[in-house]
Amino acid sequence: MTDELTTEVYYDDDADVSHVTDETVAVLGYGSQGHAHALNLHDSGVDVVVGLRKGSSSREDAKASGLTVKTPDVAAAEADRVVMLVPDTVQPAVYEAIQDGLEPGDTLQFAHGLNIHYGQIEPQEGVDVTMVAPKSPGHLVRRTYDRGEGTPGLIAVYQDATGDAKEGALSYAKAIGCTRAGVIETTFKEEVETDLFGEQAVLCGGVTEMVKVGFETLVDAGYSPEMAYFECLNELKLIVDLMYEGGHMEMWNSVSDTAEYGGLTRGEEVINREGMEKILEEIQNGEFTREWILENQAGRPSYKQYREAEQEHEIEQVGAGLRELFSWGEQQEETEAPADD
Ligand code: NAD
Ligand code: MG
Ligand code: MG
Ligand code: MG
Ligand code: MG
Numbered sequence: 455m456t457d458e459l460t461t462e463v464y465y466d467d468d469a470d471v472s473h474v475t476d477e478t479v480a481v482l483g484y485g486s487q488g489h490a491h492a493l494n495l496h497d498s499g500v501d502v503v504v505g506l507r508k509g510s511s512s513r514e515d516a517k518a519s520g521l522t523v524k525t526p527d528v529a530a531a532e533a534d535r536v537v538m539l540v541p542d543t544v545q546p547a548v549y550e551a552i553q554d555g556l557e558p559g560d561t562l563q564f565a566h567g568l569n570i571h572y573g574q575i576e577p578q579e580g581v582d583v584t585m586v587a588p589k590s591p592g593h594l595v596r597r598t599y600d601r602g603e604g605t606p607g608l609i610a611v612y613q614d615a616t617g618d619a620k621e622g623a624l625s626y627a628k629a630i631g632c633t634r635a636g637v638i639e640t641t642f643k644e645e646v647e648t649d650l651f652g653e654q655a656v657l658c659g660g661v662t663e664m665v666k667v668g669f670e671t672l673v674d675a676g677y678s679p680e681m682a683y684f685e686c687l688n689e690l691k692l693i694v695d696l697m698y699e700g701g702h703m704e705m706w707n708s709v710s711d712t713a714e715y716g717g718l719t720r721g722e723e724v725i726n727r728e729g730m731e732k733i734l735e736e737i738q739n740g741e742f743t744r745e746w747i748l749e750n751q752a753g754r755p756s757y758k759q760y761r762e763a764e765q766e767h768e769i770e771q772v773g774a775g776l777r778e779l780f781s782w783g784e785q786q787e788e789t790e791a792p793a794d795d
Contacts, residue, residue: 464609464624464637473618473625475499480533482526482548484512486592487565488539491630492521494599498629505529505536505552531555535622537563537586543750546574556581558615561622566649567642570612572743583613584623585642588632599631607632612642650737655730662764664724665690669769679772687773 474495481492482505489512495502496519504516505526516523530536530552540548546569556562558580565587569575577583588595590605598604607630609623616622620639627637653659665686672682696705706714736742749756764770 461638464627464633464639466628466633469624469628469633469637470621471498471625471628473622474535474629475501477501477534478503478532479535479537479626480505480526480529481537481539482506482529482552483539483541484510484516485539485541487588487595488512488592489515489519490588490592490595490599491537491539491565492516493519493596494630495626496521497599500629503529503532527551527555533560535561535563535626537565537626538569539565542566542568543746545569549575549577553578561619563623563626564642567610567612567646568650568743571642571646572740574747577613579613580615581613582611582615582619582622584619584626585610585612585645586623586626586630586632587645588630595630595632598635602634604631604634606635607637608640608645609637610640610642610645647734647737650742651734654737654742655733659733661690666767666769673768679768680776683769683772683776687769688776 475498478501479495480503481488481495484492484504484506488504492502492504503522503524505528506513506516506523508525513523524532526540526548531554533555536552536556538545538548545564549569556578559582561582561584562577563583564570564585567585570577570583586607586609588605588607590598595605607627609620609627611619611623614620624633624637627633668686669679669682672686673679693705693709696708706717709717733742
């Protein structure tokens with residue numbers, strides 16, 4: 455067994471924060487990632503200006519935290535590095551509004567590669583195009599930084615006009631705390647395709663579907679919805695915690711031998727590998743992204759329908775009731791981002 459990694463990990467000593475402390479950085483958006491990046495940069499001594507629309511409810515928040523707020527076009531024009539932290543679906547429109555403020559030698563930076571990789575934003579020549587993506591929700595990016603720690607992150611370079619694009623990305627990663635935990639280099643293509651695959655096939659789509667169908671199978675066979683909820687949803691957290699701490703073996707070592715034998719011999723039955731490969735193919739050939747762009751242009755009709763069906767599923771009603779009756783004894787970690795507009 456080896457624990458050698460196939461990729462280099464960058465830490466604080468590999469990055470020079472003066473690259474970004476010499477810049478003015480425009481952080482566009484003040485949501486989950488935006489507030490965390492802006493505040494961490496500010497505390498690291500970077501000259502930050504937050505770009506928000508007039509009337510955005512986040513403006514007061516940002517100002518109350520001591521940050522300078524301007525409209526996105528003005529912020530971008532003043533800045534040497536423009537960081538796109540508005541929702542992925544509105545980034546192309548925001549780019550239209552700010553692109554004239556990008557001069558040769560400036561950097562356009564993302565935290566997710568969707569719009570660049572699928573050609574929804576085609577940046578001009580002469581600017582560096584990079585990514586710095588914490589592998590964590592924004593509130594943890596902020597909270598860990600405050601404690602002198604950090605969250606792991608990714609960097610990538612799509613366009614290197616200055617020859618310094620990677621150095622700049624590492625410097626930014628240091629200023630928001632990511633190199634305290636470790637940063638690895640990827641490409642826009644790899645980041646987007648693996649991110650979409652993970653959330654669709656495993657983390658968000660795969661897991662919820664498995665939980666729902668497991669619940670339905672038990673309930674349809676006459677078992678009580680409460681028992682089905684505990685077995686198929688509530689216990690999931692305990693299993694995931696063990697996997698997170700020590701991989702599959704830690705989990706298998708902690709459950710009973712019966713659970714281990716049953717799981718090892720039966721798990722395969724529920725997974726559809728061909729379905730996963732189809733999901734990956736539709737990500738790679740752009741079919742998923744095309745569908746999502748059209749869905750947005752049409753006002754999200756299917757998205758709303760799917761959400762409604764999810765909300766009305768029996769597991770939601772049973773779960774809400776049970777979570778109220780039982781105290782699971784530990785304070786849930788706060789997970790909300792600051793209020794959006
Ligand atoms: P968010 O939805 O939490 O926040 C979006 C912000 O943009 C809000 O402050 C909103 O007021 C502002 N905004 C919305 N429309 C705007 C407009 N037209 N003009 C100006 N501002 C506007 O977004 P987020 O989850 O922080 O995502 C930002 C980027 O970070 C995305 O590319 C996302 O993929 C990436 N990312 C997110 C996470 C995460 O955990 N949330 C993790 C890694 C990367
Ligand atoms: Mg500029
Ligand atoms: Mg992801
Ligand atoms: Mg994602
Ligand atoms: Mg059990």
